[in-house]
Amino acid sequence: MAKTVRTNKKKEVSLDALGLEAGKVPPQAIDVEEAVLGAMMIEPNCVPDVLERLIADCFYKEANRKIFSAISALSKDHEPVDIFTVAEALKRTGDLEAVGGPYYLSLLSSKVGAAAHVDYHVNILLQKHIQRELITISAEVQRDSFDDSIPVDDLLNNAQQKLFDLAERNMKRETLPVQDVLKDTIAEIESNQDRTDGLSGVPSGFTGIDKVTLGWQESDLVIIAARPSMGKTAFVLTMARNMAVEHHIPVAFFSLEMSSKQLVKRLLVSETGLSSDKIRGGKRLLDYELVQLHERIKDLSAAPLYIDDTPSISIYELRSKVRRLVRNAGVKLIIIDYLQLMTGPPELRGMREQEVSNISRSLKAIAKEMSIPVIALSQLSRDVEKRGGNKIPQLSDLRESGAIEQDADIVMFIHRPDYYGTEEEGAVPGQAQIIIAKHRNGSTDVVPMIFRKNEARFVDSNDGGFLPPEDDIEGYKGVESSMNNSEFEEDF
Numbered sequence: 001m002a003k004t005v006r007t008n009k010k011k012e013v014s015l016d017a018l019g020l021e022a023g024k025v026p027p028q029a030i031d032v033e034e035a036v037l038g039a040m041m042i043e044p045n046c047v048p049d050v051l052e053r054l055i056a057d058c059f060y061k062e063a064n065r066k067i068f069s070a071i072s073a074l075s076k077d078h079e080p081v082d083i084f085t086v087a088e089a090l091k092r093t094g095d096l097e098a099v100g101g102p103y104y105l106s107l108l109s110s111k112v113g114a115a116a117h118v119d120y121h122v123n124i125l126l127q128k129h130i131q132r133e134l135i136t137i138s139a140e141v142q143r144d145s146f147d148d149s150i151p152v153d154d155l156l157n158n159a160q161q162k163l164f165d166l167a168e169r170n171m172k173r174e175t176l177p178v179q180d181v182l183k184d185t186i187a188e189i190e191s192n193q194d195r196t197d198g199l200s201g202v203p204s205g206f207t208g209i210d211k212v213t214l215g216w217q218e219s220d221l222v223i224i225a226a227r228p229s230m231g232k233t234a235f236v237l238t239m240a241r242n243m244a245v246e247h248h249i250p251v252a253f254f255s256l257e258m259s260s261k262q263l264v265k266r267l268l269v270s271e272t273g274l275s276s277d278k279i280r281g282g283k284r285l286l287d288y289e290l291v292q293l294h295e296r297i298k299d300l301s302a303a304p305l306y307i308d309d310t311p312s313i314s315i316y317e318l319r320s321k322v323r324r325l326v327r328n329a330g331v332k333l334i335i336i337d338y339l340q341l342m343t344g345p346p347e348l349r350g351m352r353e354q355e356v357s358n359i360s361r362s363l364k365a366i367a368k369e370m371s372i373p374v375i376a377l378s379q380l381s382r383d384v385e386k387r388g389g390n391k392i393p394q395l396s397d398l399r400e401s402g403a404i405e406q407d408a409d410i411v412m413f414i415h416r417p418d419y420y421g422t423e424e425e426g427a428v429p430g431q432a433q434i435i436i437a438k439h440r441n442g443s444t445d446v447v448p449m450i451f452r453k454n455e456a457r458f459v460d461s462n463d464g465g466f467l468p469p470e471d472d473i474e475g476y477k478g479v480e481s482s483m484n485n486s487e488f489e490e491d492f
Helices: 015-022 030-042 044-053 062-076 083-093 101-110 115-145 152-170 178-192 207-213 232-246 260-272 287-296 298-302 315-329 352-370 403-407
Strands: 004-006 012-014 221-226 251-255 305-308 333-337 374-379 410-415 431-439 445-452 457-460
Touching: 030 044, 030 062, 030 083, 030 101, 030 115, 044 062, 044 115, 062 083, 062 101, 083 101, 115 152, 152 315, 207 431, 207 445, 221 232, 221 352, 221 403, 232 251, 232 260, 232 298, 232 305, 232 333, 232 374, 232 457, 251 260, 251 315, 260 298, 260 305, 287 298, 305 315, 315 333, 315 352, 352 374, 352 403
Parallel strands: 221 374, 221 410, 251 305, 251 333, 333 374
Antiparallel strands: 004 012, 410 431, 431 445, 445 457
């Protein structure tokens, strides 16, 4: 009867042994197991519903697991399910006598109170199964924690992965009738009528992009890709600041490449108007500049902007942190800088393409589970620079995995012709293009912008045209944000 679970190290953890150590019997409901199996054999209509929700491991008694597996195999082969066919299936696998013979099968049918209660009984078995799995996971974590040869980071990642996998296996959404979906959809459409910005999602702070996307939409995975030093961080940092300060939208920024202090210093330069040398400590601040510093950071200090600079964060740790931020801080959007610096499951280490594919799928799952947009930066391969002509990025240039393109709802490229010295006819220095190469729920487009290199920031173009980036141009209309008054000269 004892159930054994094998770990990655091929060590065995016996639930019965754990129960004896604790002086308790592992969570189980043998009578309910028998009632469910009996209902499946005398009421075939309930078989598909039970098979949809349960697996063999949900049954604690070994005999019951074998009977359930036989029923599952019969259903898969589109064969009828009753006492006689189940007995025959068990006979073919040599398990009939091991489960107690035909007598035990006939006994199961007598345990059925009412087949109508099978859904309630299934819920009980699921609960007991999850409890046993948690006990097993806890024992494995405890055992591995005594092993000094295992790095503590791997211990944490393994524990998080096991809990994540358990949650994923047992988190199933019900199939809804179209009437229920229509009701929720109409309610959402009606609520959007009260908005004055013409958007249905979270505003980016860039008018040109918002016209195409109508704001970042719930459950969307947005990939913003470019070659190094093209301005990816500058783009999303400006956007995060505008959303948090101007629109009071809670935003979480996960920086895997830069420290939180480095990011904040870049924000301070834009907010205060002070030189980057003084903010970074290269030059002393004058008395009036200290007053200016404290006065002008009030809006930023009150902004719902959260920064996490955990290096090489795992997808499981990210998911845990996002859940807390959404629940406790009401975060409406997260930004990850950048995707390739994340780590996937330990078992995929050394298989980079599969690891990145796992990270990409998990980010999409997080966006869908939390009903928030997830924006992740991504590197492009060197194929862009090897290409002749205008070197405009393509979807095939996404680095290390084609799964990124498949999983993303929106893929955007940052393209600056002057970076490669290939300015197109009529272009001016600082011309930039945000190329929306994939838009699952909308149109693709090219949004013209300006990159002010001496300030390392992007701004909206003026009525679709390009303006020189000189500071003395009067009447320039860019994003209404103090971020666009930065004197920061570093290219990022």
